Amino acid sequence: MFGTLKSHTDLKAKLDALSRSLATIEFAPDGTILDANENFLAAMGYARAEVIGQHHRLFMEPAEAASPAYAAFWEALRAGRFQAAEYRRLARGGREVWIQATYNPVLNGSGTVAKVVKFATDVTAQKQRNAEFEGQIAAINKAQAVIHFALDGTILDANENFLAAVGYPIEAVRGQHHRMFVDSAYAASWDYADFWQRLGRGELQAGEYRRLAQGGREIWLQASYNPVFDAAGRPVKVIKYATDVTAQKLHAADVNGQIQAIGRSQAVIAFAVDGTILDANENFLETVGYSLAEIQGQHHRMFVDPEDAAGREYQGFWADLRRGEYRTGVYRRRGRQGREIWLQATYNPIFDMNGKPFKVVKYASDITLSVQARLEATEATRQTLDNVQAVASAAEEMSASVTEISGNMAQSKAAVDDIHHRTLAADRATTQLQDAAQAMDGVVQTISKVAEQINLLALNATIESARAGEAGKGFAVVASEVKALANQTTAATARISDQIVEMQRVSGDVVGLLAAIGGIVATVQSYVTGVASAIEEQSAVTREISSNMQTAAGGVASISRSLDRVALAAG
Structure with missing residues (x-):
């Protein structure tokens, strides 16, 4: 009796202990x-009075409570079959609760089910954590390549992402060793053996x-090899999470190669x-002209003239770069001991993962010699422009002088032409005078002959008057007068004849001189015509030279302005 009492006491104590630690509820078989x-x-979330007498379906979704599975659940309990699992239930207000529970049929003395006792543990928080973990794992499986290994490297499983990355079906990799994915030299190396030994000791490997x-x-994977531990903290397997970074790796190699190439050819x-x-x-x-130790940690202004470094433009330059604005141009800088340097450079802001500039990389080419040559060319161009403008002015003046000479020569030609015409007219008049003198000589000769006849007649008259005596004295006087007149006529005619001869001689000389003058005037006219033509041609050439020099002056001025703009841009 005392043994039975003690047994009941022990059983009650155990039930009380379970009741203190577990959620307990009792049901009728229905x-x-x-x-x-x-x-x-x-x-x-209920009071005891709110649940006593209610059916278990109070904690169920209506649809689930009306399902054949739910009816079968209670049918099994009424048949005395134990039920245990993780169950989703509804608390007050429809709040979701997850419980790890056992439904335990309690039999009466006849062996039939008298009631059902349920012992439960609220695992809602754990379930939510597990759901979160499962969601994360599912998300990882969707996003990453995942493969499972035994601790010795034997492949247990792999998801589709991993299989797609390596190009194998699951049948071709399951049961194989991880070394199928590495080259034979690495697989046989101490490093590879150490890699798996570390994983076997539970050390994570990532890289x-x-x-x-x-x-x-060849593929490149950004991966982590994660040892999985059992409840005792012992590694039991390895899960690898990986991302195929082959494209990024190739792109990075390409970019790195380009950067290295730039670094070899440019100042960075x-x-x-x-x-x-x-x-x-x-x-x-x-x-x-500095070493790295001399400039590292210094400010960029060490390469800039102090007055420029203190200016607003320089402050704005760095403010723009801090905002991520790219800058390019030709810059004047100072090397060691203030040596002038000209750089064709770009200042490139580099952005972090959040799009915020965190540094600036400058790529530059030394164009000092080119800029100095350009500045010398600018100065030479200015001098050339001055010279060309001076020549252009001289050409303009020469053109004006030639134009004036051309006008004078035109007037000279007109005067010579007039002299030539007048000489020809004088020559013609002199010829006519000579012809008239010759005609007058004939008249004089005729008069002379008449005078001779008269003189002869007077002589005859004198003779006849002498014969006549006193009767012929009067006639003799007349004859004497006639003879005197005839002698005077002869003398006058002789003088006229001499004057005509002299006039003919002078006319002949004048004709000769006029002929000579006409020849000279014709020659001068020819020369003047040739000179006038040459001067006209020279005037045209001079005008063209003047125009060309003006054009050249404009071209040189344009070149000078362009070089000034280049020099300004360089500054």
Whole structure:
């Protein structure tokens, strides 16, 4: 009797202990609620009076409570079959609750089910955590390549992303060793053996790995090998999460190659966004004449004239770069000991993952010799412009002088032409005078002959008057007078004849002189005509030269302005 009492006492103590730690509820075989402890009521948010006499379906979705599965659940309990699982239930207000529970049929003395006792643990928080973990794992499986290994590297499973990356079906990889994805030399190396030994000790391995896909195709994976531990903290397997970064790796290699190529050919320097020098390559150091130790940590203004560094433009320059604005141009800088340097440069803001500038990289080419030559060319062009303008002015003056000479020669030609015409007219008049003198000579000769006849007649008259005596004295006087007149006529005629001869001689001389003058005038006229024509041609050439020099002056001025703009841009 005492043994039975002790047994009942022990059983009650155990039930009390379970009731203190577990949510407990009792049901009639049809599911009607008979009792519930505080743990259960707290978990479901009800008072005891609100649940006693209600059916278990109070905690179910209506659709689920009306389902054949739910009816079968209670049918099994009424048949005395134990039920245990993780169940989704509804608390007050429809709040979702997850419980890890056992439904335990309690038999009476006849072996039939008298009631059902449910012991439950609220696992809602754990379920939510698990759901979150499962969601994360599902998301990882969707986004990443995942493969499972035993601790020795044997492949257990792999998702579609991993299989797509390596180009194998699951049948071709399951049961194989991880070394199928690495080259034979690495697979046989100490590093590879150490890699798996570390994983076997539970050490995570992460990095960027070169692997071989089907057909020996090279791929790059950004991956982590994660040991999975059992409840005792012992590694039991390895899960690898990976992202195929082959394209990014190739792109990075291409970009890195381009950057290295730029670094070999250009002067490169890196700054913090405040202008502090972070690094510089050998080309830049050689250009400015400093060592890296001399400039690292210094400000960019060490390469700038102090008055420029203190100006607003320089402050704005760095403010623009801090805002991420790209800058390019020709810049005048100072090397060691103030040596002037000209750089064709770009200042390139570099952005972080949030799109915020965190440094500035400058790529530059030393164009000092080119700029100096350009400045010398500008000065030479200015001098050339001055010379061309002077020549243009002289050509303009010469053109004016030639034009004036041309006008004078035209007037000279007109005067010579007039002299020539007048000489010809005088020559013709002199010829006519000579002809008239010759005609007068004939008249004089005729008069002379008449005078001779008269003189002869007078002589005869004198003779006859002498014969006549006194009777012929009067006639003799007349004859004597006639003879005297005849002698005077003869003398006058002789003088006229001499004058005509002299006039003929002079006329002949005049004709000869006029002929000579006419020849000379004709020659002069020819010369003047030739000179006038030549001067006209020279005037045209001079005008063309003047025009060309003006055009040249304009061209040189344009070149000078262009060089000035280049020099201004360079400054």
